[in-house]
Amino acid sequence: MFDSIPDALKVLQSRLKEHRDSGNMELQNGDHGYASSPSNIALIKYWGKEDKLLQIPLNNSLSLTLGGFRTHTQVRVLGRFLPHGHETSARPFSHKFALKNEDGIEIENIISDKMIKFLDAILFPFAPEISLSVQSQNFFPTGCGIASSASGYAALVGAIADLLQIKRIFNREEQHYWITQWARLGSGSATRSGMLGDDDLFVCWERILENGEVKLTTTEKIKHHPLWDRNLCHWVVVLDKTPKEVSSSQGHLLSKNTPLQIVRLAQIQQSYQTLKKAIEEFNFSVVAQLSEQDAFAMHAVMQSSQPAARYLTTPVAQFISHFVSFRNRNNLNCFWTLDAGPNVHLVALKNAESSVEHFLDDYMGLENSAPINIYKNKFQQNCLLLGRS
Numbered sequence: 190m191f192d193s194i195p196d197a198l199k200v201l202q203s204r205l206k207e208h209r210d211s212g213n214m215e216l217q218n219g220d221h222g223y224a225s226s227p228s229n230i231a232l233i234k235y236w237g238k239e240d241k242l243l244q245i246p247l248n249n250s251l252s253l254t255l256g257g258f259r260t261h262t263q264v265r266v267l268g269r270f271l272p273h274g275h276e277t278s279a280r281p282f283s284h285k286f287a288l289k290n291e292d293g294i295e296i297e298n299i300i301s302d303k304m305i306k307f308l309d310a311i312l313f314p315f316a317p318e319i320s321l322s323v324q325s326q327n328f329f330p331t332g333c334g335i336a337s338s339a340s341g342y343a344a345l346v347g348a349i350a351d352l353l354q355i356k357r358i359f360n361r362e363e364q365h366y367w368i369t370q371w372a373r374l375g376s377g378s379a380t381r382s383g384m385l386g387d388d389d390l391f392v393c394w395e396r397i398l399e400n401g402e403v404k405l406t407t408t409e410k411i412k413h414h415p416l417w418d419r420n421l422c423h424w425v426v427v428l429d430k431t432p433k434e435v436s437s438s439q440g441h442l443l444s445k446n447t448p449l450q451i452v453r454l455a456q457i458q459q460s461y462q463t464l465k466k467a468i469e470e471f472n473f474s475v476v477a478q479l480s481e482q483d484a485f486a487m488h489a490v491m492q493s494s495q496p497a498a499r500y501l502t503t504p505v506a507q508f509i510s511h512f513v514s515f516r517n518r519n520n521l522n523c524f525w526t527l528d529a530g531p532n533v534h535l536v537a538l539k540n541a542e543s544s545v546e547h548f549l550d551d552y553m554g555l556e557n558s559a560p561i562n563i564y565k566n567k568f569q570q571n572c573l574l575l576g577r578s
């Protein structure tokens with residue numbers, strides 16, 4: 190993996206090595222770093238990769254940051270730096286990983302090959318002899334419809350940045366680049382969760398074209414109109430808890446074998462630019478219309494790939510249909526979107542909050558609807574389970 194990282198990231202990695210070689214970085218057994226990162230929901234989706242190794246997306250994407258769904262991560266050093274002249278790449282320990290749920294109960298303790306390669310790639314040039322023990326906790330319920338890879342990889346990279354005290358070595362722009370690029374290499378959508386600031390409500394991940402080729406990407410916050418602040422509501426409606434048949438990683442690859450991906454990609458840049466402008470201008474109806482359109486476009490790609498990735502299941506389609514009729518009838522500022530799972534995200538302005546919650550109450554009471562759980566994003570606090578049937 191290290192060979193395929195962007196040149197600018199290699200330069201920052203060399204700076205870390207220089208820092209170590211000059212005796213300014215010491216890592217001892219037990220040293221630790223900590224970070225917490227939010228999840229995000231894409232409004233213009235990342236679906237399909239130009240290059241699997243480099244994690245280059247086929248299109249620009251744009252997300253809303255989900256402050257109420259966070260992963261907290263601590264990394265702890267196993268081993269220590271050997272004295273200058275005695276460095277070795279032999280590690281006495283292996284990397285470790287454990288994940289707890291919101292109740293503090295361990296739900297995973299086996300480290301994946303992907304995470305081992307990822308940690309090796311980050312540490313390779315300047316700390317090859319140490320290992321990391323990674324302890325993560327999701328402060329959102331397992332099965333609430335939020336995948337933990339975005340917040341998970343962003344928090345992991347943030348915790349390593351804290352361990353290395355990159356603030357003392359890199360300027361703010363370099364810190365941002367280091368974190369968002371490593372998060373991207375861990376999991377594409379994680380780059381949109383790796384921002385340094387707390388006011389980064391909307392984030393875009395863009396491809397950079399150089400001589401007709403895309404080898405680099407950037408991740409930046411979008412300048413948003415202040416009326417968005419403290420005016421947004423977000424819920425996740427979990428309609429089906431059966432495990433996915435097709436993972437996101439497989440889905441990205443499968444998207445290449447359907448002609449609908451060509452149709453989706455042909456117009457996506459225009460939607461992306463229009464959505465960005467609508468966020469700057471606080472044009473809610475345009476944000477709503479384009480978000481729903483791209484969700485449908487991505488699910489059309491997913492459903493027509495072979496094998497198909499069917500997340501728009503019958504309960505999801507029924508729910509969306511009821512929600513849209515209610516929304517249109519009442520002319521409310523709210524919209525839906527759907528990721529790689531049968532869980533509908535609803536986004537609304539405050540003036541629609543109570544109407545949406547009445548709708549959700551009524552929906553849960555419908556006899557023919559499947560059992561659902563609804564989680565309300567509290568943005569500054571942990572999410573809240575609204576109801577269950």
Ligand code: 2P0
Nearest residue numbers: 231234235376377378437438528529
């Ligand atoms: C997104 N998703 O933009 C899209 C929409 C799901 C649907 O990015 O292979 O876990 O680790 O880069 O980021 C999920 O895919 O995939 C995803 P990898 P990732 O959020």
